[in-house]
Amino acid sequence: MGATRTELFTKAQNEMALMAKAIAHPARIAILQHLVAKNACVCGDLVDELGLAQATISQHLKELKNAGIIQGTVEGARVCYCIDPNVWNEYQTLFNNFFRRVDLSGDACC
């Protein structure tokens, strides 16, 4: 026990949860907002911008990259990060679908 029992859920449910998990940290929210605002940046920019250690920022970038939501391109000694617009738009669509307007007219208890 202790580990999420993914085998009990559908692929879509597990993927939705993973998408949410990818942005379930304020540092990753901040990184994505910075990338949206500046179009692109390197790890060092984010270390200056947020107050976290370089190792920590690098780890968060790795998670966002694993989720597919950002890409990194090696530019000499630096790595330039940016949003993957296709994945970004897919996230928007899937979250939007998940939070579809609910029917208020039903026989809810509360």
Next chain:
Amino acid sequence: MGATRTELFTKAQNEMALMAKAIAHPARIAILQHLVAKNACVCGDLVDELGLAQATISQHLKELKNAGIIQGTVEGARVCYCIDPNVWNEYQTLFNNFFRRVDLSGDACC
């Protein structure tokens, strides 16, 4: 170390992360989907529906209630749960705003 350094981020960033965290587990995704489909249900329904123990379901319900996204009404020995439509719609709006279309024409590196 070990704890999220919320003091480094804005209130909005921390709240967005908490919203994402609320749905960052497949069981909670499944619970919300079940509530949307059935309009309302009790804890026992979810224990039958998903394969998790009663204590585990109860814990997930508590987290969703803490996030404000569901409500529970005591009905005798049972507690009837349902979506809070106002919070639900706010989640939709905030996720939708977060994933606003990004400008593809910029000088991104990748």
Next chain:
DNA sequence: ATATTTAATCGTAATATTGCGATATAAAAT
């Protein structure tokens, strides 16, 4: 009154996440 049903909470083990110093690797500058 007693037994049963329902759900919350407690306690605890397993696992995952967060954060950071130290180190490794590779490019750029001197």
Next chain:
DNA sequence: ATTTTATATCGCAATATTACGATTAAATAT
């Protein structure tokens, strides 16, 4: 060639999450 710069990775400690059996509390049924 050596030093500096930039980032990734390792190792570890602190904290958080997940899961569930056992227990509790309160309503319902017998």
